[in-house]
Amino acid sequence: MSGAQDLSAGSRDDAHGIHGRDCYGDVDRVPELLARVEREDDAAAWDELGHRLVLEGDLVFPASFAALPRLVRLAPGSARARGLAGAIVRCGAGGHGCDELLAACAETIAExxxxxxxxxxxxPDAYVPAFRDLLAAEGHYHWSAVLGDFSDDFYPVPCPHCAVEVTIAIGDYGRYSAIRDWNLGDVDRRDLRPASPEELSGTGRRMHETAVRDGHVVLADGLTHLFGRAECPRCASVFHIADEYEAANRPLM
Structure with missing residues (x-):
């Protein structure tokens, strides 16, 4: 089941106004719940909103986009509103059929x-989740979906030269490329070659500068490794990790 697959032309039109169909096909329940959370921080209403607007963690609906402006208005003073708005923006890019809904919310997403x-x-304490939401709001949906906190991160990447799957590890246990063996673990490890901040460009530079600005040392260091280079343990060729990972894993839009 995909929220995008359920979007009819009529439901797309609904999303531009006050109403839109939620995961149950209802058009009135979400506005009622939004009115409740606007009056008071009602935990039960927030829980139901979350379920109706983002089903199973990745399915969104016309009501999700219809609710977004009101959620963003609440977001400065509400962690729940920020989190739900972020989930909608992240998930909106995950499937076919949401382009028009995202485009209709462009001003709200920029805000x-x-x-x-x-x-x-x-x-904030929950820095990385908010960081991922910012990536999605800026249109970097792929990295928003896959970026970890670099405490225990693995990124499988096909070597662009010999096509063997290379495991990239960036975390407390080490920063290396390796061949993963089900019995022996990560074998033939090679140290990663992090990029210097001056070498970074584009999305990597934006991400790194934000983490540095906010004093998130672990995230900033992890990004220099993710946007650095790795050596393939099989053929000894050297490649740019982020380029190959993005090429292999970018979702279809």
Missing amino acids: FSGLLDRHLRSR
């Missing part, structure tokens, strides 16, 4: 992006 950037400057 949300600025809000998240200011929120990150305050160095």
Whole structure:
């Protein structure tokens, strides 16, 4: 089941207004719940909103986009609103059929992006989830979906030269490329070659500069490795990790 697959032309039109169909096909329940959370921080209403607007963690609906402007208005003072709005933006790019809905919310998403950037400057405890939401709001949906906190991260990458699957490890246990063996673990490890901050460009540079600005040392260091280079243990060729990982894993849009 895909929320995108369920979007009819009529439901797309609904998403531009106050109403839109949620995961049950209802058009009235979400506005009622939004009115409740606007009056008071109602935990039960928030829980139901989350379920109706983002089903099973990745399915979104016309009601999700219809609710986004109201969620963004609540977001400066509500962690629940920020989290739900972020989930909608992240998931909206995950399947076919949501392009029009995302485009209709462009101004709201731009507003949300600025809000998240200011929120990150305050160095919240839940920094990485908000960081991923900012990536999605800025259109970097792929990295928003896969980026970890570099405490226990693995990125499988096909070597562009010999096609063997190379495991890239970036975490507390080490920063290396290896061949993963089901019995022996990661074998023939090679140290990664991190990029210097001056070498970074594009998305990698933006991500790194934000993490440095906000004093998130672990994230900043992990990004220099992710956007650095690795040596293939099989053929000894050297390649750019992020380029190969993105090429192999970018979702179809």
